Amino acid sequence: HEWGALRVRETFLNYFKERGHTFVPSSSVVPLSDPTLLFTNAGMNQYKSIFQGTVDPASDFAQLKRAVNSQKCIRAGGKHNDLDDVGKDSYHHTFFEMLGNWSFGDYFKKEAIEFSWELLTKVYKIDPKRLYVTYFEGADGLEPDLEAKELWKQVGVPEDHILGGDMKDNFWEMGDQGPCGPCSEVHYDLSDGGDQRNASDLVNKDDPEVIEIWNNVFMQYNREADRSLRPLPNKHIDTGLGFERLVSVLQGKKSNYDTDVFTPLFKRIQEVTGAREYRGKFGKEDPDGIDTAYRVVADHVRTLTFAIADGGVPNNVGRGYVVRRVLRRGARYARKYFEVDIGDFFSKIVPSVVEQMGDMFPEIRKKEADIKEILDEEEKSFAKSLDRGEIMFEKYAQKAKVHGSNDLPGDDVWRLYDTYGFPVDLTRLMAEERGLNINDEEVEAAQEKAREASKGDKKAAIGLVKLDVHDLAALENMKIPKTDDEHKYGRENI
Numbered sequence: 040h041e042w043g044a045l046r047v048r049e050t051f052l053n054y055f056k057e058r059g060h061t062f063v064p065s066s067s068v069v070p071l072s073d074p075t076l077l078f079t080n081a082g083m084n085q086y087k088s089i090f091q092g093t094v095d096p097a098s099d100f101a102q103l104k105r106a107v108n109s110q111k112c113i114r115a116g117g118k119h120n121d122l123d124d125v126g127k128d129s130y131h132h133t134f135f136e137m138l139g140n141w142s143f144g145d146y147f148k149k150e151a152i153e154f155s156w157e158l159l160t161k162v163y164k165i166d167p168k169r170l171y172v173t174y175f176e177g178a179d180g181l182e183p184d185l186e187a188k189e190l191w192k193q194v195g196v197p198e199d200h201i202l203g204g205d206m207k208d209n210f211w212e213m214g215d216q217g218p219c220g221p222c223s224e225v226h227y228d229l230s231d232g233g234d235q236r237n238a239s240d241l242v243n244k245d246d247p248e249v250i251e252i253w254n255n256v257f258m259q260y261n262r263e264a265d266r267s268l269r270p271l272p273n274k275h276i277d278t279g280l281g282f283e284r285l286v287s288v289l290q291g292k293k294s295n296y297d298t299d300v301f302t303p304l305f306k307r308i309q310e311v312t313g314a315r316e317y318r319g320k321f322g323k324e325d326p327d328g329i330d331t332a333y334r335v336v337a338d339h340v341r342t343l344t345f346a347i348a349d350g351g352v353p354n355n356v357g358r359g360y361v362v363r364r365v366l367r368r369g370a371r372y373a374r375k376y377f378e379v380d381i382g383d384f385f386s387k388i389v390p391s392v393v394e395q396m397g398d399m400f401p402e403i404r405k406k407e408a409d410i411k412e413i414l415d416e417e418e419k420s421f422a423k424s425l426d427r428g429e430i431m432f433e434k435y436a437q438k439a440k441v442h443g444s445n446d447l448p449g450d451d452v453w454r455l456y457d458t459y460g461f462p463v464d465l466t467r468l469m470a471e472e473r474g475l476n477i478n479d480e481e482v483e484a485a486q487e488k489a490r491e492a493s494k495g496d497k498k499a500a501i502g503l504v505k506l507d508v509h510d511l512a513a514l515e516n517m518k519i520p521k522t523d524d525e526h527k528y529g530r531e532n533i
């Protein structure tokens with residue numbers, strides 16, 4: 040490929056380095072110092088204290104005016120959670136790299152917009168006719184961002200390619216609290232122009248034919264605990280460009296999975312499983328589910344490798360439970376669709392991730408042996424209950440059908456969780472495969488019932504936490520004793 044993944048990344052970093060940006064290595068994907076955050080979900084996370092004006096004056100960050108990097112991100116829990124899309128769509132991963140450039144009280148909207156337009160259309164030579172941009176049209180008492188709209192016009196974007204957007208799409212927030220501001224995004228039209236749909240109608244519609252590639256956030260506020268917006272001491276630029284999506288666009292593919300970011304992983308999965316080759320089909324066009332399973336395994340092995348390398352070991356609470364859920368979801372796909380034995384499956388794919396990304400992220404090479412060991416142990420412990428759980432699931436599913444119901448009762452979902460360690464999202468997935476629904480309120484009620492029945496029993500209390508991994512602060516207040524896993528694989532030990 041003319042635009043191999045490595046060259047795409049290098050070109051981005053160099054473009055901004057040449058324009059006075061300092062390269063800052065990716066921060067850990069496990070943000071141990073930030074209790075409001077499950078995993079690093081965007082490039083800006085590590086600069087939060089600069090935005091908030093609380094940066095330690097003695098740290099290197101205090102002098103930073105312009106920065107560029109490629110940040111390891113995980114979106115599998117918390118405010119930004121894309122786990123349920125993985126396998127099903129062509130452009131959301133649980134682990135991905137976010138390319139970004141920053142200005143800390145230095146340049147603002149004009150330069151940011153000029154940089155992104157020049158890089159995309161002049162350096163990467165993307166056809167401008169395929170690009171659409173958005174600006175914040177105002178909401179919740181906030182003014183529309185007409186300045187951004189005007190600036191896009193000035194760089195030459197035709198007016199019918201400039202679209203207004205609401206709070207959901209054009210006001211970026213890191214989490215329930217933290218830095219935020221109006222944003223302006225670039226979207227790419229992947230369609231063949233064959234159908235009569237208008238690409239501008241498909242922007243921000245979750246349509247795989249028109250995908251978001253780059254977000255320019257104009258950081259101006261902090262979302263406070265009481266939901267109010269406090270203006271920040273300075274104005275900053277924070278951008279995020281999805282690396283895998285950019286590679287896909289530059290390689291002329293319709294799916295991130297058809298690029299050299301993923302094909303080496305598919306090759307390895309095929310070697311290990313003996314499955315048929317990956318054909319790139321989705322949904323009903325993938326009747327045997329094999330392509331979907333390829334995508335899930337390739338996505339999840341990246342997430343697991345990077346999370347564990349940075350100290351996110353699978354266990355029962357918070358971040359650890361997110362890692363566990365990802366592993367179990369992946370293991371079940373591998374078992375069902377590739378018909379492999381669970382126990383040491385993921386560790387066989389890990390070397391391929393290391394080979395591909397170990398130069399950019401040396402930590403995964405350094406920790407490779409530990410990552411494999413932790414994965415094997417976790418997989419083995421799930422293998423025991425996976426079989427029995429699948430049998431129970433079948434029983435519950437049959438029972439529901441016999442009763443003429445399309446719902447899997449909450450009590451059954453809870454039992455699968457409590458007795459067989461099936462995360463609720465895994466059960467939901469299995470239910471979907473059978474055309475069954477899960478009612479969240481019913482599951483919560485079953486959970487509550489179990490907790491009442493055991494009155495303060497620790498096991499049930501942990502169970503309650505396991506279902507809701509979103510509220511990390513609450514988890515920390517519960518003072519749950521460290522699990523054995525954590526003792527064994529404490530951060531200092533891996």
Ligand code: ATP
Pocket residue numbers: 081114121130131132133134135137211251252253254279280281282283284
């Ligand atoms: P989308 O609307 O497609 O879910 P987003 O608005 O949630 O994306 P941002 O928070 O604006 O994404 O993140 C900046 C960029 O990171 C996006 O423009 C996109 O290119 C990339 N990105 C976001 N989520 C993912 C993901 N799950 N997998 C791959 N790339 C992603």
Ligand code: MG
Pocket residue numbers: none
């Ligand atoms: Mg999203």
Ligand code: MG
Pocket residue numbers: 208251
């Ligand atoms: Mg979006």
Ligand code: MG
Pocket residue numbers: 208224251254
């Ligand atoms: Mg966005």
